[in-house]
Amino acid sequence: MDDTAALKKTPLHALHLSLGARMVPFAGYDMPVQYPAGVMKEHLHTRAEAGLFDVSHMGQVIVKAKSGSYEDAALALESLVPVDILGLAEGRQRYGFFTDDTGCILDDLMIAHLDDHLFVVVNAACKEADLAHLQTHIGDQCDITLLDRALIALQGPRAVAVLAELWADVAAMKFMDVRHCRLHDVSCLVSRSGYSGEDGFEISIPSDKAVDVTMRLLEHPDVQAIGLGARDSLRLEAGLCLYGNDIDTTTSPVEAALEWAMPKARRGNGARAGGFPGSGRILSELENGAARRRVGLKPEGKAPVRGHAKLYADAEGKVEIGEVTSGGFGPSVEGPVAMGYVPLSHAAAGTLVYAEVRGKYLPTTVSALPFVTPTYKR
DSSP: OOGGGGSBOOTTHHHHHHTTOEEEEETTEEEEEEOTTOHHHHHHHHHHSEEEEEOTTSEEEEEEETTOOHHHHHHHHHTTSSSOOTTOOTTBEEEEEEEOTTSOEEEEEEEEEETTEEEEEEOGGGHHHHHHHHHHHHTTTEEEEEOOEEEEEEESTTHHHHHHTTOGGGGGOOTTBEEEEEETTEEEEEESOOSSSSSEEEEEEEGGGHHHHHHHHHTSTTEEEOOHHHHHHHHHHTTOOOBTTTBSTTOOTTTTTOGGGSOGGGSTTSTTOOOSTTHHHHHHHHHHOOSEEEEEEEESSSOOOOTTOEEESSTTSOSEEEEEEEEEEETTTTEEEEEEEEEGGGOSTTOEEEEEETTEEEEEEEEOSOSSOOOOOO
């Protein structure tokens, strides 16, 4: 029996096969983990030139108030996220997250203001739960629509020059701008964003035109198809969370070091303080700190420390203090990198902790994040 038969396929599935991709199950989809070049070369190509990723498995959702008012849609969504959406300018997007009643993270997402509605991109593994969450809590005020579109990411220092050959105005966009445009005579939605630490773009395309636009980009000599393996090492070097690894329903935004995403307007004494699930705990932690913190970790030597490795305060492994949530080899850093949670007492950069790797306790230094300098166009 073919186990892949039950997996969903993105509009680019046949293209991945034609490019020689090694496919793996991911969030219910059959996805490319790498191409013949391999993860290391794909990673370094993205940092040096431009990498193209299929992220069509993610959910693209329109949230539109039944009244037709952007303000009503923004306030409705603010009841579920600790983010300033009312103040989001048209054509701009923000990072945010759904929180639950315990103050933990249900999913992280991107939220864009387009005309009179919101365009929200959610994680593939949480897509159905997120839609139900929206429908249950704000479905009486807003129409919630899951779009049937492809989504690709073009990332790297050459991304803007490559895309400008199809649409010259892209060069004027700043980080987190969102624009409607025509690429290869196809109506697309482009945001200057991505999850690699590099300048780049995410491009929403009608499903039936996805192969045409993607092939046009791949024809450029600077562009190479990149799989999930390099996507993971790129985001890890950039210090970016992966939902289900670094953040989940056991982590609060403050523990996860995501305070920067929660603006003054939604904090204590802000214009619209609180009003989102778990606000009591989150506002308290914003004021007083959390007991633990997500930190960067640099293990000694060349051996990578993987997710779920236990962290200890001592070289004998007697005092367990935390756990690694993501880890691997960082090709750009030329060494192993990881992230994990430790108590505040061990969260300062330079603190020495010990990671358990195959029964040994590897000296590991707490490091500031990110491990590479982001190149976003501010």
